[in-house]
Amino acid sequence: MKPFRHVVLLILTGMTVSLPSCSSVRDLMKSVQIRPPTVEVESTRLTRLTFSGLDLLFDLKISNPNKVGLKLSGFNYELLINNSSFIAGEQTRGLEIAAQGDSIVQLPMNVEYKRLFETFQSLIKEERSSYDLRCVFSFNVPVLGDVSVPVSKEGEFPVLRFPKIAFNALRIVRLGLTTATLELNIFLSNPNPIGMSVEDLAYALSINGHMWASGSEMETAAIPSNGGGILRVPIDIKVLEVGRSAYALIEQGESASYQLVGAVGFSTTLPIMGHTDLPFELSGNLRILK
Numbered sequence: 001m002k003p004f005r006h007v008v009l010l011i012l013t014g015m016t017v018s019l020p021s022c023s024s025v026r027d028l029m030k031s032v033q034i035r036p037p038t039v040e041v042e043s044t045r046l047t048r049l050t051f052s053g054l055d056l057l058f059d060l061k062i063s064n065p066n067k068v069g070l071k072l073s074g075f076n077y078e079l080l081i082n083n084s085s086f087i088a089g090e091q092t093r094g095l096e097i098a099a100q101g102d103s104i105v106q107l108p109m110n111v112e113y114k115r116l117f118e119t120f121q122s123l124i125k126e127e128r129s130s131y132d133l134r135c136v137f138s139f140n141v142p143v144l145g146d147v148s149v150p151v152s153k154e155g156e157f158p159v160l161r162f163p164k165i166a167f168n169a170l171r172i173v174r175l176g177l178t179t180a181t182l183e184l185n186i187f188l189s190n191p192n193p194i195g196m197s198v199e200d201l202a203y204a205l206s207i208n209g210h211m212w213a214s215g216s217e218m219e220t221a222a223i224p225s226n227g228g229g230i231l232r233v234p235i236d237i238k239v240l241e242v243g244r245s246a247y248a249l250i251e252q253g254e255s256a257s258y259q260l261v262g263a264v265g266f267s268t269t270l271p272i273m274g275h276t277d278l279p280f281e282l283s284g285n286l287r288i289l290k
Contacts, residue, residue, distance in 0.1 A: 034143045037070060037097065038063045041133070041153040042104065049272050051162045053112040058133060060105045060151065064097040068142050071096055072105075075137040079109055081129060082120050087111075097139075107135070113160065127193045128156045158270075163196065163223075164189040165280040167260060168230055171289045172250060178240060180250050182288070184213075184233040188223055188264065195269040196223040198231060203262030205235070207249065212242055223266075231264070250288050259283045 040061050048055040064070055072095040079087040087109060097103050117124050133153040141147045168185035175181075184205065190196050198221045204214040213235040223229045239247045249256050260282040267275055 035065050036141060036147045036149060037139055039137050039149050039151040041151060044155055046272060049270060051160050053110065054157055056109040056157065058107040060107060062097055062103045062105060064099060064101055067099050069096060069099045071140045073138040073140055075135050077107060077135045080132040086119065123159055126159050129159050130156050161191045163278060165264065167282050169289055170286055175250060180237045180239060182235040182237060184235055186231040187228060188231055189228040190223045193225050195225050196266045198223065198264060198266045200265040201231060201233060201262060203260060206259045208256050210242060212237060253287050253290065255285050255287050258286050
């Protein structure tokens with residue numbers, strides 16, 4: 001029996017020696033040079049721009065230099081403006097990164113001008129704003145365990161403000177016994193570093209509570225950047241339809257109350273904005289000028 005025991009012990013001892021220890025596994029994995037992944041901001045795109053705000057889209061490229069796959073556990077992000085946090089959040093959705101592969105993670109950001117101006121009043125008169133995007137990506141990497149990789153990106157985006165529309169004048173072009181031709185002048189102020197081309201105008205004009213005219217005819221106008229211009233709208237009025245009191249207002253130039261509602265349609269020198277409609281509603285007192 002003893003010889004048999006010795007044989008069994010020798011076999012078991014040999015098996016124990018042949019099994020690698022945990023430290024040996026770690027040393028073996030280290031020998032294949034496991035390295036942390038890298039993250040870079042591959043591109044930044046302005047995907048939407050209006051007078052209300054804009055959308056930015058960041059493409060974040062993750063590169064895995066290892067011969068084994070790894071997992072993105074999630075990441076947190078923060079958009080700083082004037083060195084102060086403006087937008088912050090966290091993405092916890094996981095992502096498998098293939099061995100020696102690249103993956104793109106998209107991070108959209110929405111900037112509302114109203115909130116921007118309320119938070120940073122110094123930007124109200126600025127044409128551009130700088131930003132600093134900061135992210136920290138969390139990975140589960142074989143051998144290395146949990147790894148955090150920071151990435152940052154600085155840039156700028158345009159700051160726009162709504163154009164302003166104001167009543168300028170109502171002038172007599174021609175006055176007959178039954179008809180009158182007037183010209184409505186509307187002043188459009190452009191406080192932005194982009195040019196505007198006014199393409200259409202829809203309006204309705206009431207004087208002393210009575211509808212005088214409505215339509216969409218106007219002369220096209222180019223409004224320069226950081227400037228203004230007058231929109232000239234021809235109006236033909238049938239005196240009998242608007243009343244005798246209207247004729248007296250036109251002929252004698254008396255003061256009257258007005259209400260002007262409508263919308264101005266225009267394009268800008270920034271193709272991303274496309275066609276924009278700007279509604280307006282104006283009221284007050286006027287004199288019809290000769």
